[in-house]
Amino acid sequence: MSILSYLGAIGAAQREAMQADEDVIIIGEDVEANVYGTTGGKSRADKGDFLTLFGPNRIRNTPISEEVIVGAAAGAAMTGLRPIVDLSYSSFMYLAFDQLVNQIAKNRYMFGGQASIPLVIRSAMFYGLSTGAHHSDRPYPMLMNVPGLKIITPASPRDAKGLLRSAIDSNDPVICFEACPLWGMKEDVPDEEYRIPLGQAKTVFEGSDVTIVAISGTVPEAWKAATKLRKEGISAELIDPRTLVPLDHRAIMDSVARTGRLVIADPAHRTCGAAAEISAIVAEEAFDSLKAPIVRVATPDTQIPFAPVLEGQLYPNAKRIEDAANRVLGLGPKERETQ
Amino acid sequence: MNIERETLLEMQRRMLRIRRFDERCSKLVKFGHIPGTVHTSIGQEAQVVGATVALGPEDYMTGNHRSHGHPIGKGSNLGPLMAELFGKATGVCGGKGGSLHLADFSVGSLGESGIVGSSIPIATGAALTAKVKGTGRVSLAFFGDGASNQGGLYESMNLASVWGLPVVFLCENNQYALSTPAHTVTAGVVAERAAGFDLPGVRVDDGQDVLKVYEAVRIAICRARAGEGPSLIEVMTYRFNEHSEGLRLGVDYRNADERDLWRSRDPIEIFRAWLIGNGVASATALDAMDEEVLAEVEAAVEFAEESPDPDAATAFRDLYTEPFGVTA
Ligand SMILES: Cc1ncc(C[n+]2csc(CCOP(=O)(O)OP(=O)(O)O)c2C)c(N)n1
Ligand SMILES: [Mg+2]
Numbered sequence: 001m002s003i004l005s006y007l008g009a010i011g012a013a014q015r016e017a018m019q020a021d022e023d024v025i026i027i028g029e030d031v032e033a034n035v036y037g038t039t040g041g042k043s044r045a046d047k048g049d050f051l052t053l054f055g056p057n058r059i060r061n062t063p064i065s066e067e068v069i070v071g072a073a074a075g076a077a078m079t080g081l082r083p084i085v086d087l088s089y090s091s092f093m094y095l096a097f098d099q100l101v102n103q104i105a106k107n108r109y110m111f112g113g114q115a116s117i118p119l120v121i122r123s124a125m126f127y128g129l130s131t132g133a134h135h136s137d138r139p140y141p142m143l144m145n146v147p148g149l150k151i152i153t154p155a156s157p158r159d160a161k162g163l164l165r166s167a168i169d170s171n172d173p174v175i176c177f178e179a180c181p182l183w184g185m186k187e188d189v190p191d192e193e194y195r196i197p198l199g200q201a202k203t204v205f206e207g208s209d210v211t212i213v214a215i216s217g218t219v220p221e222a223w224k225a226a227t228k229l230r231k232e233g234i235s236a237e238l239i240d241p242r243t244l245v246p247l248d249h250r251a252i253m254d255s256v257a258r259t260g261r262l263v264i265a266d267p268a269h270r271t272c273g274a275a276a277e278i279s280a281i282v283a284e285e286a287f288d289s290l291k292a293p294i295v296r297v298a299t300p301d302t303q304i305p306f307a308p309v310l311e312g313q314l315y316p317n318a319k320r321i322e323d324a325a326n327r328v329l330g331l332g333p334k335e336r337e338t339q
Numbered sequence: 340m341n342i343e344r345e346t347l348l349e350m351q352r353r354m355l356r357i358r359r360f361d362e363r364c365s366k367l368v369k370f371g372h373i374p375g376t377v378h379t380s381i382g383q384e385a386q387v388v389g390a391t392v393a394l395g396p397e398d399y400m401t402g403n404h405r406s407h408g409h410p411i412g413k414g415s416n417l418g419p420l421m422a423e424l425f426g427k428a429t430g431v432c433g434g435k436g437g438s439l440h441l442a443d444f445s446v447g448s449l450g451e452s453g454i455v456g457s458s459i460p461i462a463t464g465a466a467l468t469a470k471v472k473g474t475g476r477v478s479l480a481f482f483g484d485g486a487s488n489q490g491g492l493y494e495s496m497n498l499a500s501v502w503g504l505p506v507v508f509l510c511e512n513n514q515y516a517l518s519t520p521a522h523t524v525t526a527g528v529v530a531e532r533a534a535g536f537d538l539p540g541v542r543v544d545d546g547q548d549v550l551k552v553y554e555a556v557r558i559a560i561c562r563a564r565a566g567e568g569p570s571l572i573e574v575m576t577y578r579f580n581e582h583s584e585g586l587r588l589g590v591d592y593r594n595a596d597e598r599d600l601w602r603s604r605d606p607i608e609i610f611r612a613w614l615i616g617n618g619v620a621s622a623t624a625l626d627a628m629d630e631e632v633l634a635e636v637e638a639a640v641e642f643a644e645e646s647p648d649p650d651a652a653t654a655f656r657d658l659y660t661e662p663f664g665v666t667a
Contacts, residue, residue: 060467071457072467080472115449115450148659
């Protein structure tokens with residue numbers, strides 16, 4: 001075991017995958033100089049600088065051309081490489097949407113299974129840093145609506161290393177959303193190689209009164225909320241789906257069957273968010289076990305403002321999650337969480 | 340230029356295959372035997388075949404909505420192509436792609452694209468694989484004059500140039516993007532845009548001459564294979580038929596004189612005369628070749644007609660290599 005940060009764990013998964021298979025390459029802006037902290041860097045050469053380790057043939061520093069970065073990675077994946085694309089800020093992903101939606105998600109299907117696209121796109125959600133509306137997106141729900149993609153949202157260093165490794169192994173395209181509130185998080189991470197299968201939720205801790213499903217950057221906030229609730233005698237079960245596509249229905253349904261109450265924390269916008277999808281599934285499949293209406297704690301449907309006082313109030317935090325839990329238990333503030 | 344007799348004859352055979360295949364499609368779509376729409380390459384056979392014959396069997400290729408000529412030119416079997424247009428289980432894509440999205444990986448065809456310009460980055464990526472793995476393969480992207488105004492082309496040309504990727508960008512300039520004349524929406528000359536990316540740009544003014552196209556593409560491919568990077572080739576040509584058939588977009592936006600002038604420059608007739616004039620083949624032999632091709636196309640249509648529809652459950656197949664949910 002070593003204590004690794006979230007970004008350190010991502011770096012470790014990338015390094016191990018590149019050492020294990022020379023078809024794995026990294027493509028992206030500023031990957032050579034390790035600007036985003038997952039490809040070593042000269043200053044940390046003792047820990048393994050990717051350019052030194054793997055050379056410029058496999059560490060592909062690109063121009064600012066998201067469409068061809070993603071499209072070329074797709075073409076490379078269709079012909080024998082296993083690219084990891086570092087697409088940096090999630091807001092930049094929109095420039096590559098044609099390639100993502102029309103090529104990557106559709107090619108295997110349209111071509112009757114002739115193509116396989118072993119590709120990982122890493123997308124960093126830089127929200128909460130006063131970077132304003134052009135750098136604070138959390139767009140995974142848009143892509144959950146696109147069959148053909150897989151989506152992971154690791155929320156701890158250990159999960160990040162294991163899930164990313166499975167993503168790189170996968171012969172299907174996987175998008176890895178990495179929330180910046182998690183980057184500094186540190187924990188013991190196994191030194192050896194390991195994989196966490198896609199599509200398996202994690203029960204962060206068990207409880208019997210209310211189920212809290214928390215996604216990505218809301219997991220630590222939900223943790224705080226659940227800890228506080230526990231002190232007040234309320235036993236909350238915290239579930240991190242970890243993978244949004246495929247989604248572990250079973251884990252969520254089993255939990256709701258026991259608790260009868262569900263709160264979902266989701267840093268994406270409220271309308272058609274991941275929380276909306278999970279709510280719909282539970283309402284359809286487990287309505288009879290529900291003792292109270294489901295509550296979503298999401299980001300309201302407004303754009304992300306610059307001023308810290310404006311931005312800070314928008315994302316789901318421990319307080320809002322705790323209030324929501326109290327509400328489904330009939331204890332909390334009567335005011336509805338509608339935004 | 341010294342081209343083997345066999346190759347010369349193969350060029351004519353593949354042009355004929357495209358012509359006869361597309362003529363048949365044009366009828367079949369009008370009578371509803373082929374669902375949806377087709378975009379034929381009739382009139383553009385030299386531009387297609389000059390390029391596909393210059394490529395090796397291992398080389399990659401991507402295309403666009405004018406989609407049948409590319410895989411036929413690269414050597415695909417006609418039966419599974421036609422069956423795909425019919426939406427049959429035996430189609431090259433199992434009936435899930437159709438005319439717009441033909442792909443035949445067995446001949447290096449990585450896919451046609453219904454989105455104008457969208458497959459150019461894919462071809463660029465296939466060239467990246469060739470470069471990273473040192474396979475010596477080359478990749479070629481077919482796209483229209485309309486697509487030459489899509490940004491992805493320039494991102495691709497720039498990336499291919501700085502990375503020295505073995506890719507050939509081939510603009511099929513048939514002078515119209517649907518109803519829009521190229522000169523009204525395209526500044527300057529497409530081929531000259533290459534200079535801005537520090538790569539060779541060549542315009543083949545007579546794209547009805549298969550040998551001219553072949554020679555230009557051959558040079559670009561040699562360059563790519565030698566590790567000297569990408570090239571842009573613009574081939575001037577003309578489509579003889581409507582933009583697309585089956586949708587009844589029957590608006591007359593092209594001048595009849597212009598159409599007649601280009602129709603008199605039929606690439607198959609031009610090359611036929613060349614083959615006979617240069618003693619490569621007799622008129623009788625070429626007629627026999629045409630008969631063979633017609634029979635091949637007929638057999639492809641029969642194959643398609645007799646093939647079963649896809650099983651309904653296959654709508655849920657081939658989305659993921661590791662299926663789940665409705666795809667499991
Ligand atoms: C991105 C996109 N925009 C518009 C269309 C509609 N469309 C299909 S083909 C076409 C014309 C394309 O012209 P060109 O690239 O010159 O190819 P050509 O049809 O002449 O072979 C248009 C506008 C499309 N399919 N994709
Ligand atoms: Mg055109």
